[in-house]
Amino acid sequence: VQAQDPDFERRVRDSFARQSVMRLLGASLAEVGPGTTTIVLPYRADLAQQDGFVHAGVLSTVADSAGGYAGYTLMPAGSRVLTTEYKMHFLAPAKGERFLATATVVKPGRTLTVCEMRVLAEQGGERKLVALGTQTLICLRPDAAP
Amino acid sequence: VQAQDPDFERRVRDSFARQSVMRLLGASLAEVGPGTTTIVLPYRADLAQQDGFVHAGVLSTVADSAGGYAGYTLMPAGSRVLTTEYKMHFLAPAKGERFLATATVVKPGRTLTVCEMRVLAEQGGERKLVALGTQTLICLRPDAAP
Amino acid sequence: VQAQDPDFERRVRDSFARQSVMRLLGASLAEVGPGTTTIVLPYRADLAQQDGFVHAGVLSTVADSAGGYAGYTLMPAGSRVLTTEYKMHFLAPAKGERFLATATVVKPGRTLTVCEMRVLAEQGGERKLVALGTQTLICLRPDAAP
Amino acid sequence: VQAQDPDFERRVRDSFARQSVMRLLGASLAEVGPGTTTIVLPYRADLAQQDGFVHAGVLSTVADSAGGYAGYTLMPAGSRVLTTEYKMHFLAPAKGERFLATATVVKPGRTLTVCEMRVLAEQGGERKLVALGTQTLICLRPDAAP
Numbered sequence: 001v002q003a004q005d006p007d008f009e010r011r012v013r014d015s016f017a018r019q020s021v022m023r024l025l026g027a028s029l030a031e032v033g034p035g036t037t038t039i040v041l042p043y044r045a046d047l048a049q050q051d052g053f054v055h056a057g058v059l060s061t062v063a064d065s066a067g068g069y070a071g072y073t074l075m076p077a078g079s080r081v082l083t084t085e086y087k088m089h090f091l092a093p094a095k096g097e098r099f100l101a102t103a104t105v106v107k108p109g110r111t112l113t114v115c116e117m118r119v120l121a122e123q124g125g126e127r128k129l130v131a132l133g134t135q136t137l138i139c140l141r142p143d144a145a146p
Numbered sequence: 147v148q149a150q151d152p153d154f155e156r157r158v159r160d161s162f163a164r165q166s167v168m169r170l171l172g173a174s175l176a177e178v179g180p181g182t183t184t185i186v187l188p189y190r191a192d193l194a195q196q197d198g199f200v201h202a203g204v205l206s207t208v209a210d211s212a213g214g215y216a217g218y219t220l221m222p223a224g225s226r227v228l229t230t231e232y233k234m235h236f237l238a239p240a241k242g243e244r245f246l247a248t249a250t251v252v253k254p255g256r257t258l259t260v261c262e263m264r265v266l267a268e269q270g271g272e273r274k275l276v277a278l279g280t281q282t283l284i285c286l287r288p289d290a291a292p
Numbered sequence: 293v294q295a296q297d298p299d300f301e302r303r304v305r306d307s308f309a310r311q312s313v314m315r316l317l318g319a320s321l322a323e324v325g326p327g328t329t330t331i332v333l334p335y336r337a338d339l340a341q342q343d344g345f346v347h348a349g350v351l352s353t354v355a356d357s358a359g360g361y362a363g364y365t366l367m368p369a370g371s372r373v374l375t376t377e378y379k380m381h382f383l384a385p386a387k388g389e390r391f392l393a394t395a396t397v398v399k400p401g402r403t404l405t406v407c408e409m410r411v412l413a414e415q416g417g418e419r420k421l422v423a424l425g426t427q428t429l430i431c432l433r434p435d436a437a438p
Numbered sequence: 439v440q441a442q443d444p445d446f447e448r449r450v451r452d453s454f455a456r457q458s459v460m461r462l463l464g465a466s467l468a469e470v471g472p473g474t475t476t477i478v479l480p481y482r483a484d485l486a487q488q489d490g491f492v493h494a495g496v497l498s499t500v501a502d503s504a505g506g507y508a509g510y511t512l513m514p515a516g517s518r519v520l521t522t523e524y525k526m527h528f529l530a531p532a533k534g535e536r537f538l539a540t541a542t543v544v545k546p547g548r549t550l551t552v553c554e555m556r557v558l559a560e561q562g563g564e565r566k567l568v569a570l571g572t573q574t575l576i577c578l579r580p581d582a583a584p
Contacts, residue, residue: 015196018196019196020192020193021192021204023192024192024193046170047170048166049164049165049167049211050161050162050164050165055210055211056207056210056229056232057167057204057206057208057209060203060207061202061203061206061207062203063203064202064203064206065195065201065203082236083202084235084236084404084428085233085234085235085236085377085406085428086202087231087234087525089230089552089574090229090230090231091545091552106529106570107527107529107530111403112430114377114529114570116570129544129545132544132552132572133572134377134525134527134570134571136376136527138403231523231572231574233426233525235399235406235426237398237406238399252383252424253381253383257549258522258576260381260383260424260523275399278406279426280379280381280424280425282574307488310487310488311486311487311493312483312484313484313485313486313496315484316485338459338462339458339459340457340459341456341459341503342454343456343518347459347499347503348499348521348524349459349495349496349499349501349502350499352495352498352502353493353494353495353498353499355495356493356494356498357493357495374528375528377525377527378525379526380523381522382520382521382522382523
């Protein structure tokens with residue numbers, strides 16, 4: 001895939017910087033390429049569910065942003081992106097030192113874009129798939145009627 | 147529906163109190179009944195995505211916990227609950243003074259339970275549906291093989 | 293909800309009549325109202341999976357059409373409707389004399405519409421919920437660019 | 439992945455042969471390997487939705503069976519398999535001479551197995567991705583309590 005906006009990375013990083021919840025969670029945008037991004041989330045005890053693992057919703061939050069920005073890399077300058085729906089499977093307890101949420105665009109589109117997301121847990125140098133899902137994004141184009 | 151464990155509310159509230167991410171987000175468990183719970187999330191600027199609305203993943207986090215605990219009300223004492231998957235639709239921008247995530251069990255089961263979740267945004271005394279979804283839970287029973 | 297096209301029922305029934313797979317499965321469009329439809333599917337042995345129950349995909353096929361036409365009732369004359377994604381849960385074995393797939397629009401929209409679908413199995417005068425799901429539809433408007 | 443039952447292919451093919459709906463649709467089980475299967479569906483006009491393309495539910499039916507049998511290859515002799523839920527995205531109109539639904543196990547488990555499914559349309563020697571999704575299966579083990 002190729003991005004139509006040569007300045008896509010700056011546009012994506014600017015938008016990510018405005019997602020205040022990413023700061024709250026301690027997540028950072030590690031990689032940005034055409035149709036793909038990776039967000040890194042270090043483990044913190046205050047992200048946990050009742051058993052001490054990272055809450056499924058927190059994994060979903062970084063996976064959703066990774067997907068949204070993977071899609072946004074391919075959208076035109078001046079556009080906005082919104083998630084219309086996503087689904088996540090949780091395959092193993094989210095234990096690890098940090099988590100990597102990687103998303104890739106499966107089908108870019110003028111209006112709708114579909115992404116796949118995978119979340120890996122990293123522990124002692126090993127990586128394990130702990131969650132995966134799919135997502136639909138809508139592009140609100142700069143020329144669209146309100 | 148009827149809960150088999152008469153002490154279900156205390157069990158659910160104890161577990162919720164151990165979900166440290168709920169404190170991080172400022173969410174509280176408002177209602178607990180057999181097969182249903184409601185979690186309340188007041189708006190905070192640090193829960194936002196790039197446009198200032200509450201992040202879809204944050205809505206999902208409270209909806210997922212609401213569903214998990216709705217299912218957990220019907221599970222036996224000594225059991226544990228995990229989300230195996232969920233899907234959420236985002237129907238309108240999550241703007242409001244606070245958000246109410248209500249979940250209800252659609253199908254309880256010995257092993258798997260299916261829930262529906264709805265998130266309402268409350269603003270100026272009015273409520274609007276902003277997200278809905280469905281979820282699968284697995285019950286890890288006290289008598290289960292490891 | 294109110295349909296903007298007063299002739300919505302004829303438009304929906306004409307489109308349903310062109311879905312040749314509905315004839316193959318023996319499904320018929322029982323009810324059409326603003327934002328809702330019901331499709332009826334009598335049991336047939338040649339609709340079964342390996343255990344003799346109706347295949348999950350067949351239930352999904354009628355649920356998907358029920359949802360698509362529930363959404364289509366609210367779309368303008370001259371538009372077309374497509375499913376962009378759906379998810380279905382299967383709650384109990386699909387045994388019964390006939391099955392009723394009912395869909396309702398949760399959120400109509402200019403571009404995207406979200407529906408809920410439920411499939412009931414009818415046996416000996418009793419009805420049981422066997423499947424439920426949610427769906428996203430896209431409206432291709434008559435005035436849209438190709 | 440490795441199958442624990444050396445006779446998995448015969449077991450899967452026997453079960454597929456009992457899915458009478460596969461004969462109704464004209465689908466056949468092309469490939470069976472440990473953790474993966476492919477089902478082939480030739481185009482037929484009586485599988486169509488209102489625009490003449492194969493109905494999304496028909497694509498889902500073969501994708502669901504492909505996933506179910508991908509998971510079943512890894513389950514023990516004497517077990518049964520059921521789909522508990524799946525989600526499908528429809529990326530492009532299902533036009534083609536035939537369709538190939540390929541599923542692979544992402545996470546096998548004692549009780550639950552998660553699969554990914556992809557449906558390709560084949561036309562004039564070219565293949566195009568038209569649908570993708572994810573699925574949860576449950577294994578009913580021969581030693582399980584009723």
